[in-house]
Amino acid sequence: MTGDGDPHTAITRDGVLPPTAVEVLRRILARDDAPTTATRIAADQHDPALQLVTEVGRYVHSLTTAAEDQLKADELAAIDRAAETTVPGLTSAPAYPTLRAALTLHAAAGYDPVRVPREAADDPRGLQDAADAAAVLDWRIGTPAPDDPPPLPWLPAIPHPLAGDPIWGGYLARRVERVRDHAQAVANTAAGWTTVTAPAWARPLTGDPELVRDLAVWRAATGTDPSDLRSTGATSTIATDAAHQQQLDDSVGRCVGSRTPDSGRWAERLRDAAPDITADPHWPVLLDQLADLQMGDPASASLLAAMTATSLPDELPAAALWWRLAEHVQPGAAPPDPGGQDLDIPAPVAPAATLVMGAPSLGGVVDADEPAGVAEHQLEPPTQIGRLVAAALRHDRSVLTHRTPARPGPRR
Secondary structure, three states: OEOOOOOOOOEOHHHHOOOOHHHHHHHHHHOOOOOOOHHHHHHHHOOHHHHHHHHHHHHHHHHHHHHHHHOOHHHHHHHHHHHHHHOOOHHHOOOHHHHHHHHHHHHHOOOOOOHHHHHHHOOOOOOOOOOOHHHHHHHHHOOOOOOOOOOOOOOOOOOHHHHOOOOOHHHHHHHHHHHHHHHHHHHHHHHOOOOOOOOOOOHHHOOOHHHHHHHHHHHHHHOOOOOOOOOOOOOOOOHHHHHHHHHHHHHHHHHHOOOOHHHHHHHHHHOOOOOOHHHOOOHHHHHHHHHHHOOOOOHHHHHHHHHOOOOOOOOOHHHHHHHHHHOOOOOOOOOOOOOOOOOOOOOOOOHHHHHHHOOHHHHHHOOOOOOOOOHHHHOOOOOOHHHHHHHHOOOOOHHHHOOOOOOOOOOO
16 A cells, blocks of 8 residues: 555555455455454464565565655655656556655666656557556556565565665665565475365465465465465556566466366367456366366357356356356266267356355355255365466466566666
8 A cells, every 4th residue: 555644545456446346245255253362363473474465565665665765855856747747647646656656766776767757658558548647657667677686576676775774774674584584484384285285276286396385475475365266366466566477377387288188178168258257266166167077079069058148247257157057067977978968958047146156255155045056066176277277378468567678777
């Protein structure tokens, strides 16, 4: 969170991207007011996996605060004037406090904070259709080229002028040490995981211990919920973070290799079934379930045609699709004969009911008066291979991760 100190004007994710009705409902269902014991609170406060995201936030905040502290009042005013000259109205944009923090960090690293936004604004893509020009410029600018290795690959490093500052240098060094210590503890824990002890998202990847360790650190540092089945969690909205996330997803795709022909076949067929179906957290679970059915053509083609005869909802489309399938497919039952007999598939369930019941994280809230057989279809699939295919076939973020080329050195 970034802002001027006033809680009413703070820039938050919900302020920039208001939650949808489904997201609000999931937050309500995830809320737990049960009392927590003092022992559990103490344990959580010393759990590196839970504390790493906090340490990362403290490091980034202290770094930008130190950079601003190094600048004089007239230098900060010059940054604001240059921003307003570059794009009229830029200083009033919702994301301008974030952009201003990035510019002060560039200034601390030796760059010209007046020239940097102008170069980013001169990009051929322009800013005419940008809802928030400050957010776009911040994305293009990214972080300064590191003088020394950062505490984590995607985080900004401490510029040499700040590292040598008598007031901030020692404090920032301790913040870096805290982040690295927690990250190392998370990696050490992940190194001991097996297919039995690893969390659900990591079990299919235990053959590549180094990748599992990298993913565990990423998830802990970004605060990804352990129940999120996507290897790297939700798509990041920060340029440098998104670039590193893409690298991790690419590594997951290479790890999958050719071991997922069934899931890959289903994935290619379903990618156009609904907008953004591959962004649904239930997408990898859907691929797992379909791969377990082991159906060949034309049975699989008939099933796909029947289940997508009516449009899927905009939110949780993969969950909705599996909900339509669940009452017609018995888990563990013999797969349909691939010889080609017709499938007896009734009309799909109304999409309105799928929004809640289709979500994988809501498996424990099925009411007793729901139709028989609903709860049993919330079981975890045995193969978990689809989760890997989901990461490998995630929408290409190359456009999102494209930024203004990195500047080779300080510009005064």
